[in-house]
Amino acid sequence: EIVLTQSPDFLSVTPKEKVTITCRASQSTGSSLHWYQQKPDQSPKLLIKYASQSIPGVPSRFSGSGSGTDFTLTINSLEAEDAATYYCHQSSDLPFTFGPGTKVDIK
Amino acid sequence: EVQLVQSGAELKKPGESLKISCKASGYIFTSYWIGWVRQMPGKGLEWMGLIYPDDSDTKYSPSFQGQVTISVDKSINTAYLQWNSLKASDTAMYYCAKKISGYGYVDFWGQGTLVTVSS
Numbered sequence: 001e002i003v004l005t006q007s008p009d010f011l012s013v014t015p016k017e018k019v020t021i022t023c024r025a026s027q028s029t030g031s032s033l034h035w036y037q038q039k040p041d042q043s044p045k046l047l048i049k050y051a052s053q054s055i056p057g058v059p060s061r062f063s064g065s066g067s068g069t070d071f072t073l074t075i076n077s078l079e080a081e082d083a084a085t086y087y088c089h090q091s092s093d094l095p096f097t098f099g100p101g102t103k104v105d106i107k
Numbered sequence: 108e109v110q111l112v113q114s115g116a117e118l119k120k121p122g123e124s125l126k127i128s129c130k131a132s133g134y135i136f137t138s139y140w141i142g143w144v145r146q147m148p149g150k151g152l153e154w155m156g157l158i159y160p161d162d163s164d165t166k167y168s169p170s171f172q173g174q175v176t177i178s179v180d181k182s183i184n185t186a187y188l189q190w191n192s193l194k195a196s197d198t199a200m201y202y203c204a205k206k207i208s209g210y211g212y213v214d215f216w217g218q219g220t221l222v223t224v225s226s
Contacts (some may be wrong), residue, residue, distance in 0.1 A: 001169070034212040036152075043202055043216040044152065050212070087152055091210050095168035096142070098152040 129203030
């Protein structure tokens, strides 16, 4: 099973700051690594597919990079509405797995 | 418009059985894998398994193999998640999720079904 680790676990940031969340896989996932945002009491929402591909309707301040085992989600100029938990997810190999999540809080 | 509408919240006792549903609309149900994801209270997302509605090919994550059953009814575009004997530790929110392909990302999520198991 591919284990995903995320860092940090928690971030408290002020609006307009830049946020970087990393996801590391225990073995290569190629580019089959995706990012989701989950706000309290909501279903997850797809932010980035295949490591770096943008999703229509998702603000351009969200971007992704990486391949193989190391990936990054970047939020440029954080907004208050970005308070959420962010998960990476690998679909390279069964069983599919999620990272433990990174909670982003707005100061 | 793609929609995944899940059945309502359930309160059950340990040992009871349960089947929750996820009704799909707005796309060709038999052409896309559907998965189930568990989220225990205050915890992260866990992939449980997925099914291909056209032929019911099902793949379970090892942690959930033998603990739940995933099925579909193609005639009504509905996927199911079933337990034969619930435990308190099954208390969680359960999401159905449509995948773009077997090894692709999830593009749509259901609204979630809260299952509470308590004596």
